[in-house]
Amino acid sequence: xxxxxFYLNLSNKNKNLIPQxxxxxxxxLVVVYFSINAQNNMGNRGISFGFGFLSQExxxxxTFSLIEYDGSHSYARAFLVGLLNTILVSVIGIFFATIxxxxxxxxxxxxxxxxxxxxxxxxxxxxIYH
Numbered sequence: 001x002x003x004x005x006f007y008l009n010l011s012n013k014n015k016n017l018i019p020q021x022x023x024x025x026x027x028x029l030v031v032v033y034f035s036i037n038a039q040n041n042m043g044n045r046g047i048s049f050g051f052g053f054l055s056q057e058x059x060x061x062x063t064f065s066l067i068e069y070d071g072s073h074s075y076a077r078a079f080l081v082g083l084l085n086t087i088l089v090s091v092i093g094i095f096f097a098t099i100x101x102x103x104x105x106x107x108x109x110x111x112x113x114x115x116x117x118x119x120x121x122x123x124x125x126x127x128i129y130h
Contacts, residue, residue: 054079 039049054076061071065081066088107119 042049055074057072058075058078059071060078062069062078062081062085064085066084067077067081069077069081104119104122107115108123110116110119
């Protein structure tokens with residue numbers, strides 16, 4: 001192999017990709033290292049590594065659930081209850097935030113000085129603490 005004729009084409013496009021590729025590679029290596037380390041340490045302590053626990057009895061109650069649930073159900077069922085509760089709270093929050101945002105937006109366009117300024121102050125105060 002003749003090293004005098006060896007030429008590496010590093011155009012600007014390729015130069016911009018090299019740090020990105022190295023960063024992604026480093027992140028993948030870190031995740032792989034910690035995954036293998038966790039698997040080895042859990043194996044040394046006799047803890048199973050995986051999702052087999054989802055079929056075991058959870059033995060705890062969740063106060064509010066959209067579907068039937070008690071402590072005798074599995075961890076997978078508890079996870080589903082938690083997921084459904086999260087979706088419910090998110091939908092309710094989005095609904096009320098939309099109503100509040102539309103109300104304040106309309107209030108800022110109001111011809112009434114007091115309503116307009118109150119809505120403006122509300123928005124400004126939220127911007128300060130956000």
